[in-house]
Amino acid sequence: MTARQAPAIEVRGLEKSYGKSRVLRGVDFSVARGGIFALLGSNGAGKTTVVRILSTLLKADGGVASVGGFDLATQPANVRESISLTGQFAAVDEILSGRENLVLVARLRHLSRPGKIADDLLERFSLTDAAARKVSTYSGGMRRRLDIAMSLIGNPPVIFLDEPTTGLDPQARVEVWQAVKELAGRGTTVLLTTQYLEEAEQLADRIAILHEGRIIVNGTLAELKRLLPPAEVEYVEKQPTLEDVFFAIVGGERKSASVRTEK
Template identity: 75%
Template sequence: MENAIEVKGLLKSYGKLEVLKGVDFSVGRGSIFALLGSNGAGKTTVVRILSTLLKPDGGTATVNGFEVQAEPAKVRGSISLTGQFAAVDEVLTGRENLILVGKLRRVGHPGQVADDLLTRFGLTDAGGRRVGTYSGGMRRRLDIAMSLIGNPPVIFLDEPTTGLDPEARLEVWKEIQELAGGGTTVLLTTQYLEEAEKLADRIAILHQGTIIVSGTLAELRAMLPPAQVEYVERQPTLEEIFLAIIGNGAQR
């Protein structure tokens, strides 16, 4: 599969602090790639470099076939970035946010594009309301919808479910899966192991400035000793209990 992202030997330091110490990975087109790491591991630094917001100290990176440092304008025309906090205007309505971005990106018929995205992301009924009245999950869905305007082939999602409740997280997961299903390449950074397990085609673990392991979930599991079969009573997780109760309550 042709790669949408290629990173080789990426370096970045802030004074004496080495954040990236030679990062290497590639992301296939139309796939979901999860970059795992604890706080301070350098995940956001990688995303900022790939999205041309930060210059590396060394190494090379290409996005959609364009070299990040040599062709930044072409890279920016190929991507969309959704950060840890929803970049929405709370004074505007959801529809007005989408139309504004559509006009900035010079797409044809921005009103129709906005309406189509509101429908796709289940926000039609809320489209005429000020975003300041939205829940966290609704804001995040609107934020991702805004990132799709112009049909960018590559999307960076930097910890997209941070601070969301379990129900909202599942909504966002569904949208991310649908993006990849439609051919969009998704680079996802997260601290949540379950999130990477549920979504990613390939996973890389960034630790102390380098990628220490990379592969599919099956490949990563194969690195550990075979699991021992034990027969234990499985109790539902708190998340399962929460979602079951919310679901039952919605039906009453």
């Protein structure tokens, strides 16, 4: 297998315990370059622990892993240069403007033309109109988009998004989903942890379910759906919902099956 074909992330037998509590019990998965991989699980399943280990913030008790072609145990500095991590809460300075946040990070990374880098990212994440505003005035979705934009400064080939839409309203969540899709479209490898089933369904090329410290299933959405018996189609009559009434009154477009009322 050539370096170009090798997975962006490869994990084999990852283990981690806290005292007598075994959080990870031999986790195995790989992530293709340029793909979106969703690690799905409930609170306490070990998702954040996996991300912290892969981003070199935490040492594993056992197993091997590579990120960006670099061994996690023997080449941690190379791993850190290849990744960016966006945690569960936006790490932005609310006193500064959106543009100032981006310029600051670019300067800290000793990159040339930090203003140009900031302007490009503001345009890419649809934040140009709010560039001069203090981040304290941003909505939740705008803050999260800015946070992701900041993590892309320096063009890391791999980005970890640890539950990026936690606490966001539905509209803000959709905004973040679009930003993540654009990342992958530009060739960035994304490992996404989430507890939202719809989020994994909307974004991921492959989905792994982490349960009690183990990956219990791993595949595409279509492959996971084939694990269940074929759906039985039943005809059910229903009354119009308030949503149906709303769209009928305001004349908005709605793609749905026609609704029959009971006689």
